[in-house]
Amino acid sequence: xxxxxxxxxxxxxxxxxxCDFYSVPVKPESSLLDHYVSTLLAEGERLFEKFxxxxxxxxxxxxxTPSVLGxxxxxRLLKGLSALVARxxxxxxxxxxxxxxxxxxxxxLAAIREGGATRLSLGVQTFYGPSRLAVQRxxxxxxxxxxxxxxxxxxxxxxxxxxxxxxxxxxxxxxxxDVTALVSYKPAHVSLxxxxxxxxxxxxxxNRDEADRLWLYGRDTLEKQGYGQYEVSxxxxxxxxxxxxxxxWRMQSWLALGPAASGTVINEDGTGLxxxxxxxxDAWLAAGGSRFxxxxxxxxxxxxxxxxxxxxxxxxxxxxxIEGPDGDVFQYRFRRSIGEVIPKTLSIWQDRGLLRKDxxxxxxxxxxxxxxxxxxxxxxxxxxNQRYIK
Numbered sequence: 001x002x003x004x005x006x007x008x009x010x011x012x013x014x015x016x017x018x019c020d021f022y023s024v025p026v027k028p029e030s031s032l033l034d035h036y037v038s039t040l041l042a043e044g045e046r047l048f049e050k051f052x053x054x055x056x057x058x059x060x061x062x063x064x065t066p067s068v069l070g071x072x073x074x075x076r077l078l079k080g081l082s083a084l085v086a087r088x089x090x091x092x093x094x095x096x097x098x099x100x101x102x103x104x105x106x107x108x109l110a111a112i113r114e115g116g117a118t119r120l121s122l123g124v125q126t127f128y129g130p131s132r133l134a135v136q137r138x139x140x141x142x143x144x145x146x147x148x149x150x151x152x153x154x155x156x157x158x159x160x161x162x163x164x165x166x167x168x169x170x171x172x173x174x175x176x177x178d179v180t181a182l183v184s185y186k187p188a189h190v191s192l193x194x195x196x197x198x199x200x201x202x203x204x205x206x207n208r209d210e211a212d213r214l215w216l217y218g219r220d221t222l223e224k225q226g227y228g229q230y231e232v233s234x235x236x237x238x239x240x241x242x243x244x245x246x247x248x249w250r251m252q253s254w255l256a257l258g259p260a261a262s263g264t265v266i267n268e269d270g271t272g273l274x275x276x277x278x279x280x281x282d283a284w285l286a287a288g289g290s291r292f293x294x295x296x297x298x299x300x301x302x303x304x305x306x307x308x309x310x311x312x313x314x315x316x317x318x319x320x321x322i323e324g325p326d327g328d329v330f331q332y333r334f335r336r337s338i339g340e341v342i343p344k345t346l347s348i349w350q351d352r353g354l355l356r357k358d359x360x361x362x363x364x365x366x367x368x369x370x371x372x373x374x375x376x377x378x379x380x381x382x383x384x385n386q387r388y389i390k
Contacts, residue, residue: 324361
């Protein structure tokens, strides 16, 4: 079974005001960091016992802030994961490590490169100090130039960075300055996220129209700099898209480690299994990681995905991608083509000029209307499925 591997590190030195992900504050000297790495590797052993992994094409260490593990901790994690994967698979062509610039110093970058990382993803968000302060973003913006220069040196043509539009005190000039500053370091990949606030965050909601306008301005600016949009929020130089994320958008199997992480395994009969590890780091550490194979301890929540649920998720993820869902895989997996399950929706959106004529994929402008497209598609899929059952 071919699966990607996602390794979750929900640990942070501080909490940003816009973030509602599960995270745990930790200090650099905490003994929890070493314990966390050991437990991740133990959990990986159990996962590889439960699932018949034959190849792992990508590994992604995300968070949280994986760089809080420090050079020694991240190197031990990478070497442990490499040894685990090496039992069943050649080395993955893409191994990504996320980091915040303030903790991604030269020692950390040297460690992840020694550990086999091929790609670095930096959470820049903005260079503008007042906006960073307004959202309680950790790290001084004056560190960014030096850290980005280091990233470009250690991972030339293979590092990514995130920006956010719609932040407090941000306007077109601030966003233009952010994009201009970032691309001067020649990242291969840029994620541009529109600020989205969910219940539980401390920020006031931005003006939606203004936030959308700013995001479009950022998109156009990135494209003028040679970064093509290949997914709703992701841009890259030619051929430099994230292989790991493309597997998500193609709805291909992945295993996940760590509290609050979720993995999905796709079966050949068009069904799947999803497991979610409880978001409780204390219980997870006490149990030695989540327990599989009916062992006692902290058990993941298991969800059986029937064919209709998986079909919807395949469309949901696939139409985020500029190339659209993989039609051949869809046909093989569900024994029906995309055109058979949502023919009316495809025809209407093509007439509107928002669906490409050369393939089953939304146009660049069509991506802006992904949600209403999916609502129409799912409604039609349910109607057709009811007739199919009868």
